[in-house]
Amino acid sequence: xxxxxxxxxxxxxxxxxxxxxxxxxxxxxxxxxxxxxxxxxxxxxxxxxxxxxxxxxxxxxxxxxxxxxxxxxxxxxxxxxxxxxxxxxxxxxxxxxxxxxxxxxxxxxxxxxxxxxxxxxxxxxxxxxxxxxxxxxxxxxxxxxxxxxxxxxxxxxxxxxxxxxxxxxxxxxxxxxxxxxxxxxxxxxxxxxxxxxxxxxxxxxxxxxxxxxxxxxxxxxxxxxxxxxxxxxxxxxxxxxxxxxxxxxxxxxxxxxxxxxxxxxxxxxxxxxxxxxxxxxxxxxxxxxxxxxxxxxxxxxxxxxxxxxxxxxxxxxxxxxxxxxxxxxxxxxxxxxxxxxxxxxxxxxxxxxxxxxxxxxxxxxxxxxxxxxxxxxxxxxxxxxxxxxxxxxxxxxxxxxxxxxxxxxxxxxxxxxxxxxxxxxxxxxxxxxxxxxxxxxxxxxxxxxxxxxxxxxxxxxxxxxxxxxxxxxxxxxxxxxxxxxxxxxxxxxxxxxxxxxxxxxxxxxxxxxxxxxxxxxxxxxxxxxxxxxxxxxxxxxxxxxxxxxxxxxxxxxxxxxxxxxxxxxxxxxxxxxxxxxx
Numbered sequence: 001x002x003x004x005x006x007x008x009x010x011x012x013x014x015x016x017x018x019x020x021x022x023x024x025x026x027x028x029x030x031x032x033x034x035x036x037x038x039x040x041x042x043x044x045x046x047x048x049x050x051x052x053x054x055x056x057x058x059x060x061x062x063x064x065x066x067x068x069x070x071x072x073x074x075x076x077x078x079x080x081x082x083x084x085x086x087x088x089x090x091x092x093x094x095x096x097x098x099x100x101x102x103x104x105x106x107x108x109x110x111x112x113x114x115x116x117x118x119x120x121x122x123x124x125x126x127x128x129x130x131x132x133x134x135x136x137x138x139x140x141x142x143x144x145x146x147x148x149x150x151x152x153x154x155x156x157x158x159x160x161x162x163x164x165x166x167x168x169x170x171x172x173x174x175x176x177x178x179x180x181x182x183x184x185x186x187x188x189x190x191x192x193x194x195x196x197x198x199x200x201x202x203x204x205x206x207x208x209x210x211x212x213x214x215x216x217x218x219x220x221x222x223x224x225x226x227x228x229x230x231x232x233x234x235x236x237x238x239x240x241x242x243x244x245x246x247x248x249x250x251x252x253x254x255x256x257x258x259x260x261x262x263x264x265x266x267x268x269x270x271x272x273x274x275x276x277x278x279x280x281x282x283x284x285x286x287x288x289x290x291x292x293x294x295x296x297x298x299x300x301x302x303x304x305x306x307x308x309x310x311x312x313x314x315x316x317x318x319x320x321x322x323x324x325x326x327x328x329x330x331x332x333x334x335x336x337x338x339x340x341x342x343x344x345x346x347x348x349x350x351x352x353x354x355x356x357x358x359x360x361x362x363x364x365x366x367x368x369x370x371x372x373x374x375x376x377x378x379x380x381x382x383x384x385x386x387x388x389x390x391x392x393x394x395x396x397x398x399x400x401x402x403x404x405x406x407x408x409x410x411x412x413x414x415x416x417x418x419x420x421x422x423x424x425x426x427x428x429x430x431x432x433x434x435x436x437x438x439x440x441x442x443x444x445x446x447x448x449x450x451x452x453x454x455x456x457x458x459x460x461x462x463x464x465x466x467x468x469x470x471x472x473x474x475x476x477x478x479x480x481x482x483x484x485x486x487x488x489x490x491x492x493x494x495x496x497x498x499x500x501x502x503x504x505x506x507x508x509x510x511x512x513x514x515x516x517x518x519x520x521x522x523x524x525x526x527x528x529x530x531x532x533x534x535x536x537x538x539x540x541x542x543x544x545x546x547x548x549x550x551x552x553x554x555x556x557x558x559x560x561x562x563x564x565x566x567x568x569x570x571x572x573x574x575x576x577x578x579x580x581x582x
Contacts, residue, residue, distance in 0.1 A: 045114050045138065052107040053081050054229060054279035064229050065279070070200040077277045081111035084224050084276040088112060090121035092189040095216030099373040099400060100327050100352045101132030101153075101285045103209030105192045105226040107278055109135045116144035124186060128211020128372065128400055129173060129351075129444060130154065132285030140166060150176045151442040162438050170432060173351065173445040174404035177215035181246070190275070191220035193267070196231040202271025203264070206239055206397070207231040208284055209373030214241050214267045214399050222275035230281040234388040237265050239397045255408045258322050258347045258370040261396065286378035289355060292333035295461050295492040299330070300337020302495040303417070303457065306488065307341060310455075318342065322349035324409075324449050325356060326418035327375070330459055332356045334417060334490075339363045349412055351403050351445045353395065355380045361394060370396045372403040404448035416449035420460040420489075423514075424476040425507040425527060426537055427483035427498050429458050435548045436477030443480050450485040462491040462516040468556035472515040474526045475544035489514050503537040522560040 054061065065074075085108060088094060098104030104127070115121070116139075124147040130136065137156030139145050143165070148157065150171035161168040171179075179185045193213050197205035206213055207228055217223050242263030244250055254262050292300070310316040320343055325335040335356035338346070348357060348369035355376050360366035374397070376384055384391075402408065409416075421440060423429045429450075430436075432443055450456040458481070460471045471491070483506065489496040494513035498506050511523045530538035550557050 045110050045117075049081060049107055049110040049114070052110065052280050052282045054281055057279075061229060061279075065227070067233070068197040068229065069227060069277075071198045071202050071271060072200070073271070074198065074277050077274050079276040079278060081107035081226075081278050081280075082114070084108055084278050085111035085115045087222065087224065087275055088123065088190055091123070093124040093126065093186040095126045095188045095191045095212065095220060096131070097128065097193045097206065097209065097211060097213040097216070098131040098135075099128035099209035099211030100130055100375045101287070102352075102373040102375045103128075103194050103207045103211065103213070103284065104131045104133070104135060105194045105224075105280075106133055106135075106228070106282045107226060107280045108192050108224060109139060112144060113138045113142040116142040120144075122146035124148075126150070126176065126180070126185075126188070126212065126216070128209060128213065130441070133282070134285075151444050153441045158439060158441075168439060168442075170439065170442045172404070172443060172447045173400050174406065174448045177212050177219075177399075177401050180215065180219060188216055188220040190222045190224060191216040192224045192226065193217050194226045194228055194231075194280075196228060196233070196235045197266075198225065198227065198277075199266050201268075202274060203266035203268050205236050205266045207235055208375075208397075210239055210241065210397050210399050211372055212400060214243060215401070217267050217269050218243065221273070223269060223273050224276045224278065225274060226278045226280045228280050228282065230283065232385050232388050234392060238392060238395055239265050241265070241267050241399065242402060243399070244401070253402065253405060253408060255402065255405075256411070258349045258412070259368045259396065263398075283381075284375070286381055287332075287354060287375045289329045289332045289377055292336060296330055296333035297337065298492040299459050299461075299490050300334045300340070302490050303334055303459075303488075304337060304341040306495055306497070307338075307343070307415075311342075319345040319347070321413040321415050321454055322347045322370075324348070324350040324414050324416045324418075324453070325352075325354065326444065326446055327352050327354070328419050330419050330461070331417050334459055336360070339365055349403070349409070349414055351400065358384060358391070361391060366394075368394050368396075370398060370403065372398055372400040400445070404445045406448055406452045409449055409452040413454035414449060414452070415455045415457070416446075416453035417457045417459060418446040418450065420458045420471070422471045422473055422476060423458060423460070423486075423489055423510070424473050425510045425523060426503050427486045427489060427496075427506050427510065428476040428479045429481040429486055430476045430478045431480040433478035435551055436545070447481060447485075450481045453487075455487050456481075456485055457488040457490060458486055459490045462493055462514060462519075465556065467516070467518065467561075468558060469551060470516060470519040470523075470547065470557055470560065472510060472519065472523065473547050474523065474530075475539060477545060477548045491515075493517075504531065518561045519557070521562045 122144050129151040130153040136154035140157040140160045145166045147167045149169035160166040194207045195204045196207045240261050240263045325331040332354045336359045346366045350371045353371040353374045357369050420429045487499050491514045496509035496513045507527050530540050547557050
């Protein structure tokens with residue numbers, strides 16, 4: 001989709017001569033001051049590109065290419081990243097590999113950044129999820145992104161999105177290629193896919209993620225392949241590429257267990273559509289997940305106790321059901337905490353395989369893991385990538401429309417653990433927008449799992465900004481997951497099991513078990529006043545977003561903090577449980 005298509009066609013009035021002279025002088029001064037900055041940025045990009053791209057080939061590299069690239073015509077399509085970047089023009093829609101900072105093309109985006117600084121242009125960029133190596137930020141800073149979807153985590157891009165400079169479509173990760181396949185989004189002009197190998201008939205073997213790469217490569221007019229000579233050779237054979245048939249004649253997707261293999265270990269494409277092969281080297285950005293702390297250890301403990309109870313009640317076996325964990329430090333730490341539980345022969349059906357996956361595999365707790373990408377910390381990566389062969393028969397990487405497929409999630413009965421920015425007293429969860437307006441990252445795959453999981457769990461620490469903000473609020477400022485899709489809420493203080501509860505009952509559980517004691521009295525007071533006014537889901541509308549207003553104006557919620565002793569518990573309070581005979 002052309003970025004110019006959305007621009008106004010109205011011609012402004014011509015400026016006066018004096019105004020034009022002043023504007024010209026200001027423009028000249030601005031350009032002069034900006035020149036050193038632009039030169040420095042360009043130099044940095046060239047340096048990064050030089051590190052990522054393979055130059056003149058050594059005999060050893062030729063031998064490595066012979067092992068990885070069995071397609072006989074590869075040399076006829078070999079180009080530098082800068083040459084391949086010339087195939088991408090203003091207004092194009094580009095689909096790139098990459099899912100949670102794993103498996104993204106690494107050289108071509110830098111070449112596009114350099115091109116955009118030299119001759120401005122913009123594109124619509126689709127990926128699987130977030131890109132690593134600061135590529136989203138580099139492209140946003142070069143003003144080459146007109147539109148971006150479906151997920152991101154980069155602070156530079158985030159600022160551009162919240163400033164309205166980049167139009168960001170926040171999507172459920174299972175939906176993007178369905179919309180694309182049915183022509184509800186702009187057709188892909190060029191796909192840019194990182195590969196660890198190319199088969200004899202031109203099939204693409206992905207690297208550390210599949211994401212949306214398969215569908216982008218299959219649907220695009222042209223394909224640019226970045227063959228990463230430093231990607232682990234043991235990745236070949238790990239992938240399971242399956243594309244659902246077109247509706248209305250689609251057959252059921254035959255995934256019946258996390259270890260079901262139903263496709264091919266490569267992306268099948270017509271090699272005639274391979275427009276360029278760029279030889280690269282380089283690693284994914286490591287995960288920034290932090291080690292477990294006291295808060296996440298306590299959250300893990302609450303979740304383990306819940307799962308033990310589910311086993312005792314006969315709802316689950318000690319093998320539980322397939323696990324899913326959202327990306328990030330909290331979900332990763334809580335999932336690692338399952339090592340301490342009395343569970344055996346666990347399986348995982350998730351999007352991102354993080355450190356916790358390999359912690360559980362190494363502990364002998366996890367038998368098999370299915371995901372769409374592998375994203376690990378630098379420390380874990382130092383051993384994992386050298387020893388990947390040891391895990392190969394216990395891992396699968398799939399397209400994200402399968403890893404996140406609502407039908408498969410429901411069929412397998414996944415236990416989903418995802419992270420919230422905030423949630424309200426009735427169980428509505430905000431995963432994306434700070435104070436309801438400013439995009440953080442995106443909904444990602446949490447919605448795919450939350451609505452369809454056997455157990456939908458959301459976790460968060462009860463406080464943010466050193467206690468200045470409560471993550472438990474009267475009314476969520478933005479709702480990504482309604483109370484209908486949320487079973488369990490967990491903070492370091494406790495767990496609220498919301499299954500089978502009416503809104504007034506839910507509020508008591510959330511306030512008493514999940515909120516921080518310093519904010520609990522204000523939440524109790526809000527709820528009690530709301531109940532006096534009546535309603536199925538009682539609210540005081542003039543107060544409902546006042547907590548967020550405090551953050552907007554003052555940067556904190558301190559006015560809502562009081563000593564916990566000043567307000568009695570709501571447990572057993574009459575307004576909280578409606579009369580069963582009513």
